[in-house]
Amino acid sequence: MIEVQNLTKSFRMNKKYPGFRGALKSFFSTEYTLKTAVDNISFTIQDGEIVGYIGANGAGKSTTIKMMTGILTPTSGEVRVNGVVPYEDRQKNARDIGVVFGQKTQLWWDLPLSETFTLLRDIYEVSPQDFEERMAFLDEVLELKEFLLTPVRALSLGQRMRGDLAAALIHNPKVVYLDEPTIGLDVVVKENVRKAIQKINATYGTTVILTTHDLTDIEELCSRIIIIDAGKKIYDGNLAHIKEKFGYMSSVEFLTGSPVLPEKVEFIRSLDPEYLELEYGENRLQVKFNRNNTSTTEITRQLMGTLDVLEFSIKETSIEDIVKKIYRNEV
Ligand SMILES: Nc1ncnc2c1ncn2[C@@H]1O[C@H](COP(=O)(O)OP(=O)(O)OP(=O)(O)O)[C@@H](O)[C@H]1O
Ligand SMILES: [Mg+2]
Incomplete structure (x- = not known):
C-alpha cells in the first residue's frame, strides 16, 4: 500500500534581477523566492492498482514521483510505501520498486542491453533461476531478443523504452513508477508498451503509478486517475465518471x-x-x-x-x- 499524506515540496529559487548586473546580483544574493511544486497532496493506493497520475506540463507530477521514489525529500508531509519512507530508507525502498523516467534513460549508454540486465541482476541479488524466468517473461511481453546485444546508444527510442521498462522490472518490484513511458513513441510501440504494462500488472499484481499526456494510455490502462493542477489535487476517482461526462x-x-x-x-x-x-x-x-x-x-x-x-x-x-x-x- 502507498500512503501519501499532506505531501508538499517547495523549491527555493534565487530571486531574479533584470539585466547582466542583475544576473550577477542574483548569483550572489541570499534572497530567494519559493516555488511550491507539490501542494498538500494526499492519497492512498492499494496493492495491484494501476493509477494514472495526470496534469498539465509543470503541474507537479514528476516532483511527486521523485518523492515517492525517494529521489527528493518533501518539504513537509510524508510518503510510505509498504511501511517504508522512501527518502529515509532509500536502499530498502529501492529493492521493492522499479522506476522509468521516459524523458531520460537509466540504461548504461555504452553497454549492450543484456549487460545492463546482468549488472542489475547482481545489484539486486536476483537468483539465476529467478533471473531466467523474469527475462523470459520480459522478452515475451517486450520482445527484447532482437536488440539485446546492441549498445544502448544505438537503440531506437521504442527499443530503448522497452529496455528501460525491462530494466525497471528485473527484480520483480511490487511497485513501478512510470513517468511518461510512452513519450515520443509511435502508435504501434505505444500499444506494445501498454500491453506489457497490463500483462505485468495482471501476472504479478504489480502496483503501477503512471504519468502520461496521452489519454489513450489512461483509457486503456487506468481505472482510477488522480488529476493535479498547479501542485494541488483536483480530482481523484474513477475514470468511467470522467469519461461519461467528457471522455x-x-x-x-x-x-x-x-x-x-x-x-x-x-x-x-x-x-x-x-x-x-x-x-x-x-x-x-x-x-x-x-x-x-x-x-x-x-x-x-x-x-x-x-x-x-x-x-x-x-x-x-x-x-x-x-x-x-x-x-x-x-x-
Ligand atoms: N529542481 C527544481 N528547482 C526548481 N523548480 C523546480 C524543480 N523541479 C521542478 N520544478 C518546478 O516545479 C514545477 C513542477 O514540475 P514537475 O517536473 O513536477 O512537473 P510535471 O507535472 O512533471 O510536468 P511535465 O508534464 O512537463 O513533465 C514546475 O514549475 C517546475 O519548473
Ligand atoms: Mg514530468
Missing part, C-alpha cells in the same frame, strides 16, 4: 480558404445541438463534440458543404481540456 469529446479543426463569418457559425450551431463548442478565428473553425452523439465523419460531411474547407485535422482530447472542464465544474 468521448473529440474535436476537428477546419482551415478555410475564406474567412469564417459569424452567420456561418450560427448556422452550423443550429444544424446540430450536439456541437458542444465552436471556436473560430479568421480562417479557422474548431468543433468540439461528443462522440457518443455523433461521429467525426458526420461532422466533417456537414461542414464540408457549409464552409470553404481547405484542410481539416482531427485532434485528440487533451489532459488540459479535462482540467479546464473540472474547473468549470462539469465533471
Whole structure:
C-alpha cells in the first residue's frame, strides 16, 4: 500500500534581477523566492492498482514521483510505501520498486542491453533461476531478443523504452513508477508498451503509478486517475465518471480558404445541438463534440458543404481540456 499524506515540496529559487548586473546580483544574493511544486497532496493506493497520475506540463507530477521514489525529500508531509519512507530508507525502498523516467534513460549508454540486465541482476541479488524466468517473461511481453546485444546508444527510442521498462522490472518490484513511458513513441510501440504494462500488472499484481499526456494510455490502462493542477489535487476517482461526462469529446479543426463569418457559425450551431463548442478565428473553425452523439465523419460531411474547407485535422482530447472542464465544474 502507498500512503501519501499532506505531501508538499517547495523549491527555493534565487530571486531574479533584470539585466547582466542583475544576473550577477542574483548569483550572489541570499534572497530567494519559493516555488511550491507539490501542494498538500494526499492519497492512498492499494496493492495491484494501476493509477494514472495526470496534469498539465509543470503541474507537479514528476516532483511527486521523485518523492515517492525517494529521489527528493518533501518539504513537509510524508510518503510510505509498504511501511517504508522512501527518502529515509532509500536502499530498502529501492529493492521493492522499479522506476522509468521516459524523458531520460537509466540504461548504461555504452553497454549492450543484456549487460545492463546482468549488472542489475547482481545489484539486486536476483537468483539465476529467478533471473531466467523474469527475462523470459520480459522478452515475451517486450520482445527484447532482437536488440539485446546492441549498445544502448544505438537503440531506437521504442527499443530503448522497452529496455528501460525491462530494466525497471528485473527484480520483480511490487511497485513501478512510470513517468511518461510512452513519450515520443509511435502508435504501434505505444500499444506494445501498454500491453506489457497490463500483462505485468495482471501476472504479478504489480502496483503501477503512471504519468502520461496521452489519454489513450489512461483509457486503456487506468481505472482510477488522480488529476493535479498547479501542485494541488483536483480530482481523484474513477475514470468511467470522467469519461461519461467528457471522455468521448473529440474535436476537428477546419482551415478555410475564406474567412469564417459569424452567420456561418450560427448556422452550423443550429444544424446540430450536439456541437458542444465552436471556436473560430479568421480562417479557422474548431468543433468540439461528443462522440457518443455523433461521429467525426458526420461532422466533417456537414461542414464540408457549409464552409470553404481547405484542410481539416482531427485532434485528440487533451489532459488540459479535462482540467479546464473540472474547473468549470462539469465533471
Ligand atoms: N529542481 C527544481 N528547482 C526548481 N523548480 C523546480 C524543480 N523541479 C521542478 N520544478 C518546478 O516545479 C514545477 C513542477 O514540475 P514537475 O517536473 O513536477 O512537473 P510535471 O507535472 O512533471 O510536468 P511535465 O508534464 O512537463 O513533465 C514546475 O514549475 C517546475 O519548473
Ligand atoms: Mg514530468
